[in-house]
Amino acid sequence: MRSTVISGLAELSAMKSSGDVTALGLYCQVAREAAADAGLERGEIDGLLIHTPFDGFSLYWPTVLADTLNLKLGFFDVVELGGASAAGMVWRAAAAIEAGLCNHVLCLTADVFTGLGGVRDLMPGQRQEYEMPYGASPPNGYYAMVARRHMHQYGTRPEQLAKIAVDQRTNAMATPGALFGSKPLTIDDVLNSPMVCDPLHLFEVVSPCSGGAGVVVSRRSAAKSAHAPISILGAGEAGSHLNIARRPDITHSWAQDSAAKAFAMAGLKAADMDVAQLYDCYTIAVLILLEDLGFCAKGQGGAFVAGHDLTWSGDFPCNTSGGQLSYGQPGGAGGMIPVVETVRQLMGRAGERQVLNASKGVAHGNGGVMADEVTLVLAN
Amino acid sequence: MQRCQGCSHWHWPAVSRCSECGAWDPPWQDVPIEGAVFSWATTWHPFGGTEAIGVPYTTVLVALPHADNRRLLGLWEGEEGELSMGAAVVGSVGATMVGKTEVPSLRWRLAR
Numbered sequence: 001m002r003s004t005v006i007s008g009l010a011e012l013s014a015m016k017s018s019g020d021v022t023a024l025g026l027y028c029q030v031a032r033e034a035a036a037d038a039g040l041e042r043g044e045i046d047g048l049l050i051h052t053p054f055d056g057f058s059l060y061w062p063t064v065l066a067d068t069l070n071l072k073l074g075f076f077d078v079v080e081l082g083g084a085s086a087a088g089m090v091w092r093a094a095a096a097i098e099a100g101l102c103n104h105v106l107c108l109t110a111d112v113f114t115g116l117g118g119v120r121d122l123m124p125g126q127r128q129e130y131e132m133p134y135g136a137s138p139p140n141g142y143y144a145m146v147a148r149r150h151m152h153q154y155g156t157r158p159e160q161l162a163k164i165a166v167d168q169r170t171n172a173m174a175t176p177g178a179l180f181g182s183k184p185l186t187i188d189d190v191l192n193s194p195m196v197c198d199p200l201h202l203f204e205v206v207s208p209c210s211g212g213a214g215v216v217v218s219r220r221s222a223a224k225s226a227h228a229p230i231s232i233l234g235a236g237e238a239g240s241h242l243n244i245a246r247r248p249d250i251t252h253s254w255a256q257d258s259a260a261k262a263f264a265m266a267g268l269k270a271a272d273m274d275v276a277q278l279y280d281c282y283t284i285a286v287l288i289l290l291e292d293l294g295f296c297a298k299g300q301g302g303a304f305v306a307g308h309d310l311t312w313s314g315d316f317p318c319n320t321s322g323g324q325l326s327y328g329q330p331g332g333a334g335g336m337i338p339v340v341e342t343v344r345q346l347m348g349r350a351g352e353r354q355v356l357n358a359s360k361g362v363a364h365g366n367g368g369v370m371a372d373e374v375t376l377v378l379a380n
Numbered sequence: 381m382q383r384c385q386g387c388s389h390w391h392w393p394a395v396s397r398c399s400e401c402g403a404w405d406p407p408w409q410d411v412p413i414e415g416a417v418f419s420w421a422t423t424w425h426p427f428g429g430t431e432a433i434g435v436p437y438t439t440v441l442v443a444l445p446h447a448d449n450r451r452l453l454g455l456w457e458g459e460e461g462e463l464s465m466g467a468a469v470v471g472s473v474g475a476t477m478v479g480k481t482e483v484p485s486l487r488w489r490l491a492r
Binding site (some may be wrong): 087133199 | 387392418419420421422423424425430437439441448451453455459460467472476478483484485486
């Protein structure tokens with residue numbers, strides 16, 4: 001993938017409501033902003049990858065979007081890996097460019113939150129037949145079970161998980177557009193917030209919202225952005241199952257495999273990263289990804305979090321835009337937050353929260369309940 | 381529980397074809413509804429689809445020693461304070477309303 005780069009980005013503010021604007025409308029806005037950021041005219045865009053929004057889920061979404069934007073495409077598709085879709089788009093776009101199919105691929109996500117009922121109806125049948133009758137409301141109940149098992153096996157403590165939410169809130173306060181960027185959190189705030197799914201508290205759970213984000217993947221020789229292009233040094237993808245009951249050990253995830261592939265491709269290791277943007281639907285997801293990507297040993301995530309400052313100015317900058325926990329989770333677009341923020345940091349465009357001398361970063365997407373995993377290693 | 385006639389692999393959720401060896405229609409075998417607690421979660425906030433259960437409720441993940449420790453979800457019928465990792469439990473088949481449909485569902489309690 002050395003002949004491809006990420007040449008532009010766009011991210012809409014997180015919104016509790018998008019008013020009359022549909023997911024298609026948000027997609028169009030993200031597309032225009034991302035193309036402009038990459039310095040591209042409409043006619044130069046010849047690739048499109050999207051995640052079908054929960055709102056307005058239907059067939060032929062890439063075609064509908066191309067039609068709406070009057071794009072002439074040589075490569076277009078849907079990437080459906082839940083929260084790993086966005087990261088999955090990036091290497092697919094790079095592979096398509098290297099295969100000679102196209103030169104500039106819009107990788108886009110956008111969604112409008114209209115309630116959880118629509119999402120539930122899109123779940124696979126096995127969830128509705130074998131999981132819902134047990135009250136295992138996906139995914140809250142499953143992540144709570146993972147957290148409890150991690151606490152049992154490794155002695156992880158609630159205050160360690162809470163610190164992840166606290167540090168990410170600090171990051172959100174330096175991020176324009178964050179849904180929860182106005183008020184700091186303390187560990188006591190998190191632990192005293194209502195219990196949603198024991199042992200996970202309200203502030204350890206993402207808040208659904210509306211929004212959108214995307215990046216442009218370009219052939220290196222054709223990139224026109226005014227910003228320094230970002231190299232895709234490595235990518236890895238792994239997964240095999242949906243139901244948490246099938247995992248041999250629910251405190252390990254396929255992220256171990258996706259990260260191993262990505263770092264090997266890049267010729268780097270976790271310790272070489274200057275920033276880490278990790279999918280964070282729940283605090284326990286961040287903790288497990290820290291372990292599985294190799295930032296610390298399995299079971300040491302709690303101690304790692306307690307011993308490091310995860311804020312943008314700290315010794316381990318992580319989820320520097322606040323992550324989904326504090327920026328908000330705009331449906332399928334939540335998975336684009338780690339990608340966009342890594343690119344923004346490596347381009348030196350993070351403003352107040354810019355991590356000094358950031359040259360290498362990892363962006364990780366996670367779909368389902370630690371099921372679909374995609375790791376990207378990026379550099380400037 | 382389904383157990384493959386070709387490779388003896390236990391399946392849950394149910395399948396029409398074994399994911400290990402490809403045999404069709406793995407037959408069902410009676411398995412004692414007893415096992416050990418692997419994890420659990422107590423839901424305090426009502427989410428879509430589970431309104432009929434009523435919060436708070438506890439969902440348990442139980443490993444079945446008679447089925448190669450395959451894990452099954454179920455609703456907990458006792459007090460949450462009774463739960464501990466590895467605790468011996470027994471189950472029964474109850475029913476849960478999911479929307480307007482009554483669906484069979486496992487219920488677990490401590491083995492006495």
